[in-house]
Amino acid sequence: MLQLPETPRPTKKLASLEDSYEQCRQVTADYAKTFYLGTQLMSPEKRQGVWAIYVWCRLTDELVDGPQAAFTTSETLDKWEEQLESVFAGHPVDDPDVALVDTVERFGLDIQPFRDMIAGQRMDLVRDRYETFEDLHLYCYRVAGTVGLMSAQIMGVERFCDRLQAPWSPPRVLNNPVNTINKAVDLGIANQLTNILRDVGEDARRGRIYLPLEDLAAFDYTEADLFNGVIDDRWRAFMKFQIRRARKYFAQAESGIGTLQKDARWPVWSALVLYRQILDVIEQNQYDVFTRRAYVPSRRKLMSLPLAWLKSL
Numbered sequence: 001m002l003q004l005p006e007t008p009r010p011t012k013k014l015a016s017l018e019d020s021y022e023q024c025r026q027v028t029a030d031y032a033k034t035f036y037l038g039t040q041l042m043s044p045e046k047r048q049g050v051w052a053i054y055v056w057c058r059l060t061d062e063l064v065d066g067p068q069a070a071f072t073t074s075e076t077l078d079k080w081e082e083q084l085e086s087v088f089a090g091h092p093v094d095d096p097d098v099a100l101v102d103t104v105e106r107f108g109l110d111i112q113p114f115r116d117m118i119a120g121q122r123m124d125l126v127r128d129r130y131e132t133f134e135d136l137h138l139y140c141y142r143v144a145g146t147v148g149l150m151s152a153q154i155m156g157v158e159r160f161c162d163r164l165q166a167p168w169s170p171p172r173v174l175n176n177p178v179n180t181i182n183k184a185v186d187l188g189i190a191n192q193l194t195n196i197l198r199d200v201g202e203d204a205r206r207g208r209i210y211l212p213l214e215d216l217a218a219f220d221y222t223e224a225d226l227f228n229g230v231i232d233d234r235w236r237a238f239m240k241f242q243i244r245r246a247r248k249y250f251a252q253a254e255s256g257i258g259t260l261q262k263d264a265r266w267p268v269w270s271a272l273v274l275y276r277q278i279l280d281v282i283e284q285n286q287y288d289v290f291t292r293r294a295y296v297p298s299r300r301k302l303m304s305l306p307l308a309w310l311k312s313l
């Protein structure tokens with residue numbers, strides 16, 4: 001029987017594996033100084049894997065948040081998802097995909113967190129309000145909890161075995177990978193909640209409110225107040241509540257770090273300590289997230305690294 005030829009793939013000359021990883025390294029170094037610094041402490045394979053997923057996440061985020069966002073439709077995301085499926089089938093479409101295909105194979109990555117992140121970007125296309133914290137939590141899982149899942153698969157879970165047992169009994173694995181996974185998601189959510197608090201003013205200028213409307217109502221603070229950047233006792237109490245919630249997620253994530261492989265602990269502690277300090281800066285700025293952007297000065301970032309190192313021991 002006549003065999004139909006497979007659909008021809010466009011024959012585009014793609015970057016070599018080495019060049020593709022180099023491009024990913026460069027993008028990570030340019031866009032995320034903190035994450036990049038953290039990856040310097042990992043083994044070469046892990047470091048490259050984190051760069052590859054960073055670039056994919058950044059490109060995905062740019063589709064709805066970047067300069068071309070006005071032209072992004074649900075069809076754009078359909079195409080992006082098809083490209084993702086192709087990568088997971090071992091066929092790169094663009095230069096950065098070459099590194100991602102390699103990382104997917106090397107670490108046996110699961111596609112679901114990647115699909116979930118695209119689903120998160122779809123939420124940005126169709127909604128600009130979140131009624132409850134439960135709604136917001138789903139958004140945070142999709143755009144940031146997923147990053148935790150992807151990174152944890154690359155960084156790897158350490159399997160502690162109980163040495164205080166009879167030599168003839170099978171080794172008892174003490175830590176539970178499910179625990180690590182939940183905590184990786186918690187750190188993503190903590191980061192995203194912090195990101196939302198930092199960017200309240202910027203988002204409001206785009207007509208977007210990520211803060212749960214039920215919380216605003218509970219503090220008797222209106223959308224009109226938010227768009228006018230009103231800072232009063234209601235707003236301060238509201239922000240204290242939100243900051244406490246973000247810190248709770250950071251605290252939950254902490255105990256997961258020690259279950260990661262050793263070379264990943266300092267980088268993750270650094271990321272946690274550095275990102276969490278944005279909350280301290282918001283407090284120092286008297287909760288003005290309307291006219292000031294809370295950021296951690298480089299000197300303070302550097303000073304935090306030894307502390308993160310001590311925690312990682």
Ligand SMILES: CC(C)=CCC/C(C)=C/CC/C(C)=C/CC/C(C)=C/[C@@H]1[C@@H](COP(=O)(O)OP(=O)(O)O)[C@]1(C)CC/C=C(\C)CC/C=C(\C)CCC=C(C)C
Nearest residue numbers: 054057058061144147148151184187188191192195256271
């Ligand atoms: C070592 C390390 C921390 C690795 C992760 C690096 C990585 C792959 C990051 C991807 C980030 C990205 C581009 C995500 C797209 C969606 C998005 C923008 C999310 C926000 C990130 C902050 O970026 P930024 O401040 O630059 O935001 P702007 O675009 O400038 O507004 C997020 C807030 C999410 C970040 C979430 C994480 C880094 C997850 C962290 C969790 C882990 C590394 C798991 C650790 C494991 C355990 C067990 C605790």
Ligand SMILES: Nc1ncnc2c1ncn2[C@@H]1O[C@H](COP(=O)(O)OP(=O)(O)OP(=O)(O)O)[C@@H](O)[C@H]1O
Nearest residue numbers: 030031032033034035036274275292293294295296
């Ligand atoms: N005060 C500021 N005003 C305007 N843009 C800023 C300010 N501070 C930082 N930025 C820019 O915003 C982006 C996010 O800054 P951020 O503090 O997150 O540092 P970063 O280098 O991106 O590290 P990371 O994202 O890993 O925390 C950076 O690209 C930076 O150039």
Ligand SMILES: [Mn+2]
Nearest residue numbers: 031032033034
């Ligand atoms: Mn950034």
